[in-house]
Amino acid sequence: EAGVVQSPxxxxxxxxxPVAFWCNPISGHNTLYWxxxxxxxxxxxxxxxxxxxxxxxxQLPKDRFSAERLKGVDSTLKIQPAELGDSAxxxxxxxxGSGAYNEQFFGPGTRLTVL
Amino acid sequence: AQSxxxxxxxxxxxxxxxxxxxxxxxxxxxxxxxxxxxxxxRGLQFLLKYITGDNLVKGSYGFEAEFNKSQTSFHxxxxxxxxxxxxxxxxxVENGNKLVxxxxxxxxxxx
Numbered sequence: 194e195a196g197v198v199q200s201p202x203x204x205x206x207x208x209x210x211p212v213a214f215w216c217n218p219i220s221g222h223n224t225l226y227w228x229x230x231x232x233x234x235x236x237x238x239x240x241x242x243x244x245x246x247x248x249x250x251x252q253l254p255k256d257r258f259s260a261e262r263l264k265g266v267d268s269t270l271k272i273q274p275a276e277l278g279d280s281a282x283x284x285x286x287x288x289x290g291s292g293a294y295n296e297q298f299f300g301p302g303t304r305l306t307v308l
Numbered sequence: 309a310q311s312x313x314x315x316x317x318x319x320x321x322x323x324x325x326x327x328x329x330x331x332x333x334x335x336x337x338x339x340x341x342x343x344x345x346x347x348x349x350r351g352l353q354f355l356l357k358y359i360t361g362d363n364l365v366k367g368s369y370g371f372e373a374e375f376n377k378s379q380t381s382f383h384x385x386x387x388x389x390x391x392x393x394x395x396x397x398x399x400x401v402e403n404g405n406k407l408v409x410x411x412x413x414x415x416x417x418x419x
Binding site: 284 | 340344349350351352353354357359398400402403404405406407409410411412
């Protein structure tokens with residue numbers, strides 16, 4: 194069974210440029226999560242989708258971050274414009290079922306460096 | 309708000325010795341608690357979870373964790389450490405259908 198796929202694995206951009214990350218969850222998983230992981234810290238939830246609906250985006254900085262999951266399968270997270278402080282690892286995870294007690298499967302992450 | 313704390317940034321243990329990685333929680337009500345492991349350049353992997361029932365939870369790779377309500381702890385343990393167990397370990401608690409992670413503990417197992 195294929196795991197959660199993320200691309201790109203690494204991205205280096207200049208500040209004020211846009212950037213997008215893509216995630217393809219495990220087949221059949223209806224819940225998809227985007228997390229931000231800063232160096233030396235645990236992941237922090239940015240947004241959670243149940244199918245195509247964003248059910249928790251309270252931690253997403255909506256002035257510059259956006260996300261979509263149009264068909265309830267793969268998802269894209271965008272930053273526009275990027276700032277130096279956005280340098281971090283962006284993790285995507287998926288689970289079967291919506292409760293947080295369900296095991297979440299994580300992708301390898303996208304490491305973003307903003308110069 | 310629900311939260312977890314991992315009081316040790318790093319734990320060092322010799323191969324073959326028992327290991328413990330500590331986690332304490334602060335929640336209202338009955339917590340759902342988790343342990344995840346992160347290897348370099350790889351995503352987090354689920355180890356085990358406590359939802360209800362037996363306080364001793366067994367998980368992947370020989371790990372187990374004990375839920376202690378009176379001490380509000382959920383320490384991760386393994387009877388005999390392997391060098392391959394060296395990784396970054398995260399404790400997490402469920403809060404409103406999302407996971408809240410601790411800062412992580414680096415485990416180094418030396419041969």
